[in-house]
Amino acid sequence: MNVPRLSHRPGLLAGVAALVAAACSTGFEARAQAVLPEVQVTTAAIPDYEFDSGRNGRFCASCNGGAGNALFAFTAADGRLWVGSVDFQTGAFYPPDGRGVLVDTETAPVADFGNGPEWMSGSAGSSIVYTRYVSGSTHGPSTAQIAVASMVNGAWSPTVLPGSAGRATPDGSKDTNDADPRVNYIAADKDALYWRRSSALGDEVAMPISDLTGGNSRRWVPGTRKIIFQGHNAADPRLVDQVYTYDTDSGAVEQLTFDAVGKYGAFMWKAPEYNNEHVFFTMADYRRKILVYRKIAGTDGVKRWTVIKTITPPAKLPFFWSPEVFTHNGRSYIFTVVSPSNKFWDKSYPTHLAISGIDPLKQNFRMLTNDTSKPRLRLDPEYFITAKGPFIYYNRMVPATTQYPDGVNDGVWYVDTGLGAPLSK
Template sequence: MNDKSSPRRPRQAGVAAALGVACLAFVPAARAATLPEVQVTKAAIPDFEFDSARNGKLCASCNGGQSNSLFAFTAADGKLWVATVDFQTGAFYPPDGHGVLVDTETAPVVDFGNGPEWMSGASGSRIVYTRYKSGATHSESTAQIGMATMLNGSWTPSVLANSAGRATPDGSKDDTDTDPRINYIAADKSALFWRKMSKSSTEVTMPISDLTGGNSRRWVPGTRKIIFQGHVATDPRLVDQVFTYDTDSGAVEQLTFDKVGKYGGFMWKAPEYNNEYVFFTMADFRRKILVYRKVAGTDGVKRWTVTKTITPPTQLPFFWSPEVFTHNGRSYIFTVVSPSNKFWDKAYPTHLAITGIDPLKQNFKMLTNDTTKPRVRLDPEYFITAKGPFIYYNRMVPVTDKYPEGVNDGVWYVDTGLGAPVSK
């Protein structure tokens, strides 16, 4: 679930180009160690999302024999496509992503801030997405929740009952779950809801609409909890904090309480800490990433405590779109680093970086550093191939007066250099 709701503001091309030249002059050591950026396709594939093979475990028989090494996206014309990722090489097939046409009249990312998402479960994968009522004018009131299921070798689209006026669904991410779930929002952001697949016609209202509009919410893998940012209405500071909501018990838990505003959140099982749950969030106006772990205080009570503070390079002082994956017993946070504090500001070149979460190791590393061709790098996603973790992203030529929307430069990946998955 991506936070793509902030406005864009064009900048002067000369400034952007100058920054592109200067951005990484301070990391010459990283240049030699960084593997080159690889173009996957010249096609524009906005907001693509990978199925569960991205975690480094290929299931060739899954999804009617189409495997779980897939990606989905909605094109600008509203068509929802599914295509294949070559697990061995990382290539897309077909390169433009137009493999199987799943549905039409689905909402492009620009409409509500997010494209299709995957739902994992013991019975296979499903795709959940915002779909407009067929033949109707596209609006908040005609948006509804679509879901595509693999039936008899074909992706079969459907619409959840009584889901008019709903948008931006996200499916739970647990391959062993016999009853996976979906959460979504009212298209006007006035309420949040969830359903479980065993009772897919029953909508449950989440009691958190006074805390959040739902822009930043994610399932906690291995649980039926949702982590999100929001603020308590009675807090005079109106500072966003991190919360969880448990769809099983209905419990809402506030995890952070300090005076620094938070932006987004990811919670996962960290192999470094015997698979304890930890989480990270951005803070200080996206100039820091804070990693939290439950640590016992002097009174013996465990509380969520910052165990690592991650800061970006001086000339790229803002984090955007950070995510996390685990690989060979370690956790890694990857992120866009930008000179601009405006989300999706397409005038400034941006870069990608990666870091571990061990507080005793300073292992922040730039993944991209090409300053000869200023490029904007957007919406990174991980996929752990047979060769190791790759970070995929859209790339574009920055905005100029001549090209006010920028120029598409296709989909690229960069090898993290972390090596192939080690079998246990």
């Protein structure tokens, strides 16, 4: 996800470049052999693009009416929603600027509500869920609506959900075996959260968690109809965010973490290392740690969510941003931005990418990028598992200066993780 216009610090670039170079010489040098070159995919600015289910390394050429599932969607600055394709063999974008098929107009760019379009996957195929304004209206929270575009007779067909005025930032469930996938979203003013099922898109269900969260960190839990989110219990005098789940089937809300350390976002997934048990991670200690949790029995025999691994960044790049997770060839991998600054909104700080496994017995954190000769911001990383293996895609920018306070677009790039091709199943 891109972030709105950010501030800058004149004269900082040289200092940060030296800082990152020092980090490479002190902490990263031993890992340099594992770093592969950064590859430019396109010079075009493609904000907050999201990949369809082909990202998981299972290409389906016949899916989505023959369009396949190696797709990505994004909303351009002018509000047009586009779908492009990923070459599963090479990782290239087609067309290079991503503007392959125009799906809709008057949709919300990422800067409006903090997120662009997302995918909803099910056994019948994929749909795109997004925020769309009332046609011809003044764009704002009151005219925002939730829309779903599905493939009909070989073309993307948009539908606005009835009764969705004043709603924004939808996210679709992503279980390709689900016959009735779901979409969740929030009130544009963030005072309420809702969900609907594909089989009854006219029926809105309120989520009873608005006292805990404004909805920014919510994610669907694969293989379930649960949502994991970061929330704050007003009755807790410690005033720290914890991790919760909400089950759209049962309506149950479960608190997963209870300690005095604030949490930032959360991802839950099926970990092949643990027989596909669900595990989750969150950031903590002001984004200076990633904590991986597994539900295991204590000495009293009661199963509780317990930290099994703590991932820490290099001393010279001590803050995590935008971590996500994927599984590949029987292992889980968390990839993330690492930054010298705790100010994610400041575009004058060059950043890097890193990756780690979750095995508590292995110290396998390593850098994915290490080029300090050209200071760059690396933003909003996303994974796509190609025929060659997992690639991490990201927007790259020349850092902000006095002359260019918003930075300068450097296109979309990827770096190969070096984890190898998917094993045949």
